[in-house]
Amino acid sequence: MKLLDPGTEIDGFVVHECIHAGGMAHIYRVGYASAARDPGFTMAMKIPRMTAGDGAENIVSFEVELTILPTLSGPHVPRFVAAGDLIRLPYLVMEYVEGHTLQHWIDTHERGDALADAAAIARLGGAVAIAAHSIHQQNVCHLDLKPANVLLRADGSAVLLDFGLSCHAHYPDLLAEEMRKAVGSPAWIAPEQVVGVRGDLRSDIFAIGVMLYEMATGELPFGAPATQGGLRQRLWMTPAPPRQHRPGLPEWLQEIILRCLEPEAAQRYPTAAHLAFDLTNPDQVPITERGRRLRGPGVRAHLKRWIKAAGMHYQPSPLPERQIAEVPLLMVAVPHNDVTDATLYSLREAVARSLGIRPGARLACVTVISPGASSTSDSARSETTLHRQHLARLKQWASGLDLTGHAASYHVLEASDVAQALVRYAEGNRVGMMILGAATHGLQLQRFIDTVPIRVARDAPCTVILVKQQLPFEQLHSATSAAA
Amino acid sequence: MKIALLSDIHANLPAFDACLEHARAHGAQQFALLGDLVGYGADPGAVLDRAMQLTGAGALAVRGNHDDAALAPPATAQNLGDQSAQWTGPHLQEHHRAFLAGLPLTARMGPDALLVHASADGPERWHYVTDGNAAERSMAAATHVDPAIRYVFSGHVHEQALYFLTPTAKLMRFSPQPGVPVPVPPHRQWLAIVGSCGQPRDGDVRAMYALFDEDAATLTFHRVPYDHLAAAAAVRASGLPSFFADRLEKGR
Numbered sequence: 001m002k003l004l005d006p007g008t009e010i011d012g013f014v015v016h017e018c019i020h021a022g023g024m025a026h027i028y029r030v031g032y033a034s035a036a037r038d039p040g041f042t043m044a045m046k047i048p049r050m051t052a053g054d055g056a057e058n059i060v061s062f063e064v065e066l067t068i069l070p071t072l073s074g075p076h077v078p079r080f081v082a083a084g085d086l087i088r089l090p091y092l093v094m095e096y097v098e099g100h101t102l103q104h105w106i107d108t109h110e111r112g113d114a115l116a117d118a119a120a121i122a123r124l125g126g127a128v129a130i131a132a133h134s135i136h137q138q139n140v141c142h143l144d145l146k147p148a149n150v151l152l153r154a155d156g157s158a159v160l161l162d163f164g165l166s167c168h169a170h171y172p173d174l175l176a177e178e179m180r181k182a183v184g185s186p187a188w189i190a191p192e193q194v195v196g197v198r199g200d201l202r203s204d205i206f207a208i209g210v211m212l213y214e215m216a217t218g219e220l221p222f223g224a225p226a227t228q229g230g231l232r233q234r235l236w237m238t239p240a241p242p243r244q245h246r247p248g249l250p251e252w253l254q255e256i257i258l259r260c261l262e263p264e265a266a267q268r269y270p271t272a273a274h275l276a277f278d279l280t281n282p283d284q285v286p287i288t289e290r291g292r293r294l295r296g297p298g299v300r301a302h303l304k305r306w307i308k309a310a311g312m313h314y315q316p317s318p319l320p321e322r323q324i325a326e327v328p329l330l331m332v333a334v335p336h337n338d339v340t341d342a343t344l345y346s347l348r349e350a351v352a353r354s355l356g357i358r359p360g361a362r363l364a365c366v367t368v369i370s371p372g373a374s375s376t377s378d379s380a381r382s383e384t385t386l387h388r389q390h391l392a393r394l395k396q397w398a399s400g401l402d403l404t405g406h407a408a409s410y411h412v413l414e415a416s417d418v419a420q421a422l423v424r425y426a427e428g429n430r431v432g433m434m435i436l437g438a439a440t441h442g443l444q445l446q447r448f449i450d451t452v453p454i455r456v457a458r459d460a461p462c463t464v465i466l467v468k469q470q471l472p473f474e475q476l477h478s479a480t481s482a483a484a
Numbered sequence: 485m486k487i488a489l490l491s492d493i494h495a496n497l498p499a500f501d502a503c504l505e506h507a508r509a510h511g512a513q514q515f516a517l518l519g520d521l522v523g524y525g526a527d528p529g530a531v532l533d534r535a536m537q538l539t540g541a542g543a544l545a546v547r548g549n550h551d552d553a554a555l556a557p558p559a560t561a562q563n564l565g566d567q568s569a570q571w572t573g574p575h576l577q578e579h580h581r582a583f584l585a586g587l588p589l590t591a592r593m594g595p596d597a598l599l600v601h602a603s604a605d606g607p608e609r610w611h612y613v614t615d616g617n618a619a620e621r622s623m624a625a626a627t628h629v630d631p632a633i634r635y636v637f638s639g640h641v642h643e644q645a646l647y648f649l650t651p652t653a654k655l656m657r658f659s660p661q662p663g664v665p666v667p668v669p670p671h672r673q674w675l676a677i678v679g680s681c682g683q684p685r686d687g688d689v690r691a692m693y694a695l696f697d698e699d700a701a702t703l704t705f706h707r708v709p710y711d712h713l714a715a716a717a718a719v720r721a722s723g724l725p726s727f728f729a730d731r732l733e734k735g736r
Binding site: 063067086087169170171172173174176 | 656658666671
């Protein structure tokens with residue numbers, strides 16, 4: 001396909017230099033011909049290769065991107081600007097995002113032969129997971145996540161590129177009929193994609209797992225298979241544990257990576273928000289054998305899994321927004337002063353009920369303490385001692401909960417503004433539902449000022465459940481004394 | 485222009501009115517009625533009066549199997565459809581009968597759309613388009629009529645569905661999410677079943693129709709709540725089999 005000359009005008013856009021000439025498309029930097037239309041950001045135009053030699057698949061995937069990109073919003077995708085008519089003049093104009101790809105980051109680190117530390121990997125992986133969660137919330141699965149399709153902004157956040165193989169839960173899947181052969185990039189594609197299941201957000205989690213593995217070890221967990229048989233291997237195979245390549249890698253990181261790479265989608269993180277949570281709270285990751293092992297499962301174990309995979313029944317994928325709602329990150333704000341036993345009891349009952357109807361939901365128990373509470377001179381009130389005490393209190397409170405099948409973690413936040421701290425925590429961790437006491441945190445003042453529950457209910461980015469004290473302890477007491 | 489596509493109204497006046505109002509509120513400037521205006525429901529005359537008003541103002545309409553049956557009810561009722569036709573026939577006035585008898589089996593809408601109640605593959609045989617293969621036959625027949633046809637809009641099957649032509653010439657079925665505009669670019673061929681306005685059977689009592697936006701090339705399938713209990717009560721009061729009323733109450 002011939003390159004366009006700089007200065008060429010297309011539908012009111014002026015073409016500047018070509019910034020990428022790939023196998024699927026050419027990408028140019030463009031501007032509006034009329035200065036009055038300046039959008040305030042740099043723009044890029046993508047023109048698909050559609051000459052006689054180019055495959056039909058290429059055109060379909062361009063059509064898919066043309067359909068899906070305009071529906072997406074937020075900081076984790078390039079902003080859509082315009083599209084040309086697919087028959088007459090196919091092109092796509094979008095925001096040109098400054099930054100390097102994750103591929104570039106991996107290449108640099110491999111060349112330098114100094115593998116990145118676990119914290120840096122977790123930070124990058126967390127950024128990718130948050131970006132993926134953002135599109136999942138909009139009912140889109142990317143399905144072609146790989147280092148070349150992840151752009152890192154200077155502020156550390158990630159932008160996802162290339163929606164040519166993506167799937168929108170509310171649109172006809174134009175690639176569905178290609179089902180019998182796997183659609184995607186062989187090194188990163190999830191097992192269910194290999195057998196043609198499209199639209200499961202957990203396929204993206206698998207791909208993020210492959211990227212984390214790559215960042216941590218410099219190797220691809222399943223290589224880059226060129227045949228269908230090679231691809232099918234991942235239906236049953238557990239890759240060599242990252243710590244086999246790099247024994248110094250922390251167990252929590254291996255635990256996270258191998259959970260992403262579980263062959264069965266249901267064994268992986270249920271949503272990308274759960275994954276991001278573990279990556280940002282490494283000290284709260286429960287380590288199992290998966291995280292500790294230094295060698296892959298033996299031949300016998302693999303044979304068993306192979307037999308299981310042969311009979312595996314692939315379920316239709318859950319709708320992304322429903323999956324996110326059903327397996328939420330649940331957060332409970334546990335107060336620590338001016339609180340009655342009855343309130344703590346009711347709060348625990350409400351949490352138990354919410355967890356009971358949401359298998360797999362994860363629970364974050366949060367308490368907010370005042371920054372003035374600690375003292376640098378008095379060791380009994382030192383910051384760490386205080387935090388330890390509050391953590392112990394939280395754990396003791398939660399010990400009355402049946403947490404089978406639920407990950408739980410405990411967090412002490414220090415802030416003078418309780419409501420703001422809770423809301424920020426919910427935002428930062430993509431919490432799906434917050435539970436707090438309706439009457440705690442300053443009931444007496446409710447009529448005069450915005451109390452904590454009111455502010456949280458108003459400002460939180462998620463569902464908020466306000467729990468009222470259930471058991472009338474005081475009345476029980478007075479009833480007993482009256483009877484006596 | 486936005487065109488509201490309504491099918492299988494089945495003499496259900498409250499459902500018809502609710503959909504018309506919803507469509508107008510969402511910018512519909514024109515209407516297309518895809519057959520089965522009557523049958524099962526208690527208000528054939530009122531529904532036909534509305535339909536005639538609409539066609540008088542430029543709306544397109546095609547004939548359905550129940551419209552046919554009401555014009556010539558069978559002497560003995562073999563099934564519920566026959567019973568409904570036997571009831572409906574005498575409730576039509578002469579101008580209603582003339583209107584129904586004058587409806588075509590298929591109609592062209594704009595340069596690239598075809599309207600047919602059941603299947604373009606033998607419209608008078610009322611084939612049910614319930615899967616990709618049946619949709620393929622209907623689409624192929626439409627293409628045979630005119631290769632320029634990109635859209636076939638139908639009813640007859642009471643569930644909403646969208647079939648789309650893939651590069652390997654197969655039609656794939658898609659279940660639309662109500663209220664979400666689905667892009668239907670004209671470089672592909674699309675066959676849409678707009679669902680039943682007056683007799684939903686998928687367990688949801690709300691009426692169905694679809695809104696086609698020609699300029700944006702999108703199709704939005706809608707579910708519209710209406711007073712289904714009133715419609716059911718009218719059926720009970722009319723002397724029609726009470727099963728038709730139960731259906732409206734349950735959406736089955």
